[in-house]
Amino acid sequence: MPQNLILSEEEKRNLKSLVLESCLSIKRNQINELTETLISLKSSVESNEKSSAGDKHETGRENANQTLLIYGDQHRKAMKDLMVFMMLKPDKLVDFVQLGAIVVLNDFIVFIADNLNKVMVDEMSINILSPKGPFVQCMLGKPKGFEFHFNNKDFKIIEVF
Numbered sequence: 001m002p003q004n005l006i007l008s009e010e011e012k013r014n015l016k017s018l019v020l021e022s023c024l025s026i027k028r029n030q031i032n033e034l035t036e037t038l039i040s041l042k043s044s045v046e047s048n049e050k051s052s053a054g055d056k057h058e059t060g061r062e063n064a065n066q067t068l069l070i071y072g073d074q075h076r077k078a079m080k081d082l083m084v085f086m087m088l089k090p091d092k093l094v095d096f097v098q099l100g101a102i103v104v105l106n107d108f109i110v111f112i113a114d115n116l117n118k119v120m121v122d123e124m125s126i127n128i129l130s131p132k133g134p135f136v137q138c139m140l141g142k143p144k145g146f147e148f149h150f151n152n153k154d155f156k157i158i159e160v161f
Contacts, residue, residue: 005104005124005159009093012161016102017090019111019126022119027082034075041068081114088113093161097139097146099131104159112136 007015045064088100097103103110109126111119116128129136138148139157146157 005109007159007161012093012102013091015121015124016100016111016161018121019102019119019128020085020088020090020113022121023085023111023113023116023128024082026116026119027078027085031075031078031082034071034078038068038071038075041071085113095160096141096143097136097157097160098141102126102159102161103139103157106154106156106158110136 041064045061045068084099092100094101097112099112101112103112109124110129111126112131113128115130115133118125118127120126131137131140135150138150139146139155142148142157144157144160148155
């Protein structure tokens, strides 16, 4: 399927815009869910502090505080990831693999931004991958036509934009 993908410059920009909108929506939903969870956890911790003291209470409060820290870290990371997506320019077309590029490979399509699994856009499955991952590292800075081997499989960059 990807090998037959021929798009005009306008269609490339439109596809990048749709993929980016999907990613932003996913990140915003993650942030909203994490925010709600944090609010709920904070409320729970505050109500537990008002209840009676004791060993069980101290252990429960410590567990709740640890959970709060974990979700707080996830929330901060999601906010940082959102900022990366917001910096990307869908109208900028590129000639080599880099942050913000859509890369059409012989078997699938990737958007270089952050790990988000896949999004469906115009009936196309687009894998959202981090530039820090080993697969993307194999092709960073490479142009259309570059061939590489990863996990016992051969890949070719059919298109980059």
